[in-house]
Amino acid sequence: xxxxxxxxxxxxxxxxxxxxxxxxxxxxxxxxxxxxxxxxxxxxxxxxxxxxxxxxxxxxxxxxxxxxxxxxxxxxxxxxxxxxxxxxxxxxxxxxxxxxxxxxxxxxxxxxxxxxxxxxxxxxxxxxxxxxxxxxxxxxxxxxxxxxxxxxxxxxxxxxxxxxxxxxxxxxxxxxxxxxxxxxxxxxxxxxxxxxxxxxxxxxxxxxxxxxxxxxxxxxxxxxxxxxxxxxxxxxxxxxxxxxxxxxxxxxxxxxxxxxxxxxxxxxxxxxxxxxxxxxxxxxxxxxxxxxxxxxxxxxxxxxxxxxxxxxxxxxxxxxxxxxxxxxxxxxxxxxxxxxxxxxxxxxxxxxxxxxxxxxxxxxxxxxxxxxxxxxxxxxxxxxxxxxxxxxxxxxxxxxxxxxxxxxxxxxxxxxxxxxxxxxxxxxxxxxxxxxxxxxxxxxxxxxxxxxxxxxxxxxxxxxxxxxxxxxxxxxxxxxxxxxxxxxxxxxxxxxxxxxxxxxxxxxxxxxxxxxxxxxxxxxxxxxxxxxxxxxxxxxxxxxxxxxxxxxxxxxxxxxxxxxxxxxxxxxxxxxxxxxxxxxxxxxxxxxxxxxxxxxxxxxxxxxx
Numbered sequence: 001x002x003x004x005x006x007x008x009x010x011x012x013x014x015x016x017x018x019x020x021x022x023x024x025x026x027x028x029x030x031x032x033x034x035x036x037x038x039x040x041x042x043x044x045x046x047x048x049x050x051x052x053x054x055x056x057x058x059x060x061x062x063x064x065x066x067x068x069x070x071x072x073x074x075x076x077x078x079x080x081x082x083x084x085x086x087x088x089x090x091x092x093x094x095x096x097x098x099x100x101x102x103x104x105x106x107x108x109x110x111x112x113x114x115x116x117x118x119x120x121x122x123x124x125x126x127x128x129x130x131x132x133x134x135x136x137x138x139x140x141x142x143x144x145x146x147x148x149x150x151x152x153x154x155x156x157x158x159x160x161x162x163x164x165x166x167x168x169x170x171x172x173x174x175x176x177x178x179x180x181x182x183x184x185x186x187x188x189x190x191x192x193x194x195x196x197x198x199x200x201x202x203x204x205x206x207x208x209x210x211x212x213x214x215x216x217x218x219x220x221x222x223x224x225x226x227x228x229x230x231x232x233x234x235x236x237x238x239x240x241x242x243x244x245x246x247x248x249x250x251x252x253x254x255x256x257x258x259x260x261x262x263x264x265x266x267x268x269x270x271x272x273x274x275x276x277x278x279x280x281x282x283x284x285x286x287x288x289x290x291x292x293x294x295x296x297x298x299x300x301x302x303x304x305x306x307x308x309x310x311x312x313x314x315x316x317x318x319x320x321x322x323x324x325x326x327x328x329x330x331x332x333x334x335x336x337x338x339x340x341x342x343x344x345x346x347x348x349x350x351x352x353x354x355x356x357x358x359x360x361x362x363x364x365x366x367x368x369x370x371x372x373x374x375x376x377x378x379x380x381x382x383x384x385x386x387x388x389x390x391x392x393x394x395x396x397x398x399x400x401x402x403x404x405x406x407x408x409x410x411x412x413x414x415x416x417x418x419x420x421x422x423x424x425x426x427x428x429x430x431x432x433x434x435x436x437x438x439x440x441x442x443x444x445x446x447x448x449x450x451x452x453x454x455x456x457x458x459x460x461x462x463x464x465x466x467x468x469x470x471x472x473x474x475x476x477x478x479x480x481x482x483x484x485x486x487x488x489x490x491x492x493x494x495x496x497x498x499x500x501x502x503x504x505x506x507x508x509x510x511x512x513x514x515x516x517x518x519x520x521x522x523x524x525x526x527x528x529x530x531x532x533x534x535x536x537x538x539x540x541x542x543x544x545x546x547x548x549x550x551x552x553x554x555x556x557x558x559x560x561x562x563x564x565x566x567x568x569x570x571x572x573x574x575x576x577x578x579x580x581x582x583x584x585x586x587x588x589x590x591x592x593x594x595x596x597x598x599x600x601x602x603x604x605x606x607x608x609x
Contacts (some may be wrong), residue, residue: 012050015042017232020069036236038149040119041088041156044111047091049139055088059118079126087118101457101481104253107158115150137226149333162252182521190279192267193286197305198500211300212567213306218292222315226256229449230338230369231328233347234382235497237444239434239477240322240347243446247468248321248453251271251460256314256322258305259333263475264323265602270310272317285309285316303327304334321458331370340373342456343449344400346380347442349387350496351525365390376400377456379449381441403452405445413440415507417480419470427462431470436478437507438500443469448600449558476599481606485515485581487589493521501593502532513538514591515584517576519598522551528595539566539583543576545598555604573601 043062047055059154063084067076091114098109119253120139128138150525188196216223231241238259248255255273261265269278284307293300300308307327317574321342326333341601345370358364365387372378372394380391382404395402405543409425420432422440424447427583432439450465478501481487486509505514514536520526533540542556553576560567570576580590592602 002527007142012046012054015046015058016062016065018042019058019583020066023062023066032366034169035151036260038156039153040084040115040149041160043084043161044114044153044157046109047088047093048095049158049473050097052089052092055090055092056085059084059086059088059175077126077130078125083123083126086122086499087114090114090117090269090411093184096123103158103162103356104154106460107161111154111157112150114369115153119149120146124462134437136254151590157592174397185481188283188290189285189457190283191285191295196290197266197302197309199269208332209334211296211298212304212307212337213302214296214298215289215292215304216311216337216441218288218295219308219312223311225315226311226319226338227321228324228338228341229321229343229345229453230324230335230341230371231345231347232330232333232371234350234364234368235487235492235500236381236438236445237325238491239439239442239474240345240446241436242451242474243432243443243469243472244345244449245271245323246472247446247450247460247464248323248458251318251458251464252470253458254318255581256310256317256319256324258307258310258314258322258524259325260306260327261596262304264598264603270313272314272319281313281316282309285312286383288312299324301334307334320513324478326368329364330366331367333370334401336371340376341371341602342377342458344371344373344376344378345445345449346371346391348381348496350494356429361386362390366394369394372398372400374398375401375450377403379405379445379452379469381405384443403448405441407441407444407450410440415439415504417483417508428466428476430466433470433472434474434477435480438504439477475608476596476604479603479608481603481608482581482590484586485584485590487581487606488589488591489599490591490593491599492593493524493595495525495532496575498529498532498593501591502536505536505589505591509589510588514589515541515580516540517580517590517592518594519543519545519553519592520551520556520575520594521545521547521549521597523549526551526556526559530560534563534565537565538588539568541576541583542567543570543573543578543598545595546571546601547592547595547597550595552595577602577605 014191017041019039023037028136043055043059046058060081063081091110094110094113098106100106100109120142123312123481124137124138125143128135158287229244240257241257245255245257257271259269266277267279267282270277289305289308293305325336349365349368351361351364358367361384369391378391378395378400380388380402382388384558392402411423413422415435415437417435420435420437420439422431423429430441447465450460476489476491479489481489490501492498515538516533518540520529520544540560542553542560544550544553557567557569570579586591592599
């Protein structure tokens with residue numbers, strides 16, 4: 001049985017009490033040996049959630065205590081207790097064996113054989129001895145009611161496991177794990193945790209996997225117990241990961257999502273089924289990791305610490321699969337400590353982070369190709385021959401299988417400010433909740449990834465795919481924040497990303513001039529970004545994003561003015577939002593872009609969640 005905690009004991013006691021109530025008061029007695037009852041549900045759940053021993057103990061104790069507390073005319077009969085033990089024990093065994101994630105099928109493959117063993121066979125055997133009816137006749141007489149109960153139990157177990165299973169399995173591991181390394185973990189508040197994570201001790205970017213591997217090893221390598229889709233690339237990583245996460249969630253999988261940076265709150269960086277990590281759990285996991293990180297001779301960087309927090313979080317929540325977005329590059333990024341993932345996905349490649357990754361497309365592609373693992377499956381965006389040649393060579397070298405997204409399958413792209421429609425061969429018309437016209441190409445990558453996951457026996461239907469694309473939402477990706485004037489926010493932060501925004505602006509607002517709210521990082525190719533925006537610009541309002549690497553708003557305005565543009569610096573992002581709206585007028589168009597680091601403040605000023 002899993003380690004004993006107060007929470008587990010309380011839940012097991014509740015299961016025992018519930019089984020007694022169902023068995024003694026909520027059942028229909030059809031004859032002396034045949035009845036209808038759903039009293040097996042608590043026993044089955046105990047086995048599924050807490051293992052075979054726990055399930056067996058709940059079944060046995062519930063029958064024993066129920067007989068003692070509410071005696072019937074007959075004496076206590078131990079073989080019936082064994083039957084209940086077998087139901088719970090078998091459920092725990094089958095829960096470990098069954099790897100299928102589709103909820104109803106998984107529940108059926110656990111419940112049906114467990115009740116066949118414990119109820120149909122052993123309980124019938126015990127009752128045949130008790131009442132003197134031949135075993136075959138007893139089985140025949142009980143077959144119909146037991147089968148009816150199995151159907152109802154399967155439905156109830158499936159529903160309760162989906163609604164409550166994650167909460168039941170969530171454990172306060174901090175105290176137990178900290179004790180295993182002989183250190184006392186000091187409790188943290190949420191603010192304490194953020195202050196610790198962002199502390200100058202961890203600052204800086206030092207490429208390499210040694211520190212991340214050491215910290216993970218100290219806490220039991222939670223990443224080795226998870227499955228991943230690893231997503232790298234210059235642009236489109238977040239959108240593609242969000243599409244895949246939505247599709248897998250709708251297919252019934254407990255789906256993790258790890259992204260960087262966040263838009264509104266730090267917690268967005270790690271999510272389960274679209275819900276960000278809670279303040280309390282972030283504080284708890286950070287406090288648990290603290291003594292391990294501080295015991296290291298070479299302390300982890302901030303991003304490495306956050307990555308390990310995420311792995312521990314996904315492991316505690318028993319995520320079925322995690323969409324894992326690379327932070328920088330690929331080969332030496334801290335996310336690359338994982339073993340061969342279900343898929344490695346490499347989105348669109350462009351010139352960015354050249355100081356860290358190299359000055360050419362080939363250099364950058366080689367760094368991104370670091371996520372390609374021996375024997376793995378790799379999906380690439382295509383459209384960049386220089387980068388694609390690198391990916392093909394690395395796949396050949398490592399025995400990985402290369403899959404190329406086929407953008408020729410896309411046709412009839414039609415965009416509005418509410419949805420993006422396009423046709424995709426084999427699926428007909430699809431609707432995407434991300435409205436930038438460039439999202440059709442990101443969707444092609446996501447669809448290719450889904451088709452490969454199906455080949456790996458992930459149960460994803462066409463309807464899951466359709467609904468996932470339609471319902472996906474991702475902040476600051478050509479996001480409409482206001483209609484009068486129209487206010488668009490997009491995370492384009494390098495020449496390639498800005499180029500994609502320009503294509504969407506031309507598609508949505510042909511022959512119209514745009515008021516740009518612009519904030520950029522100083523280490524970006526700002527002149528090239530300006531060159532692409534200039535033909536569309538009515539004027540620029542410049543702001544300073546909240547990041548140490550940000551270009552000052554006055555310096556950016558001066559650079560724009562030197563290029564012949566009209567530019568006005570604002571004292572803050574909120575001031576810039578208000579100024580841009582005023583300059584555009586009620587019938588105008590505003591587009592905020594240049595860095596994801598400014599868009600949280602933009603969205604907050606406009607009341608976006």
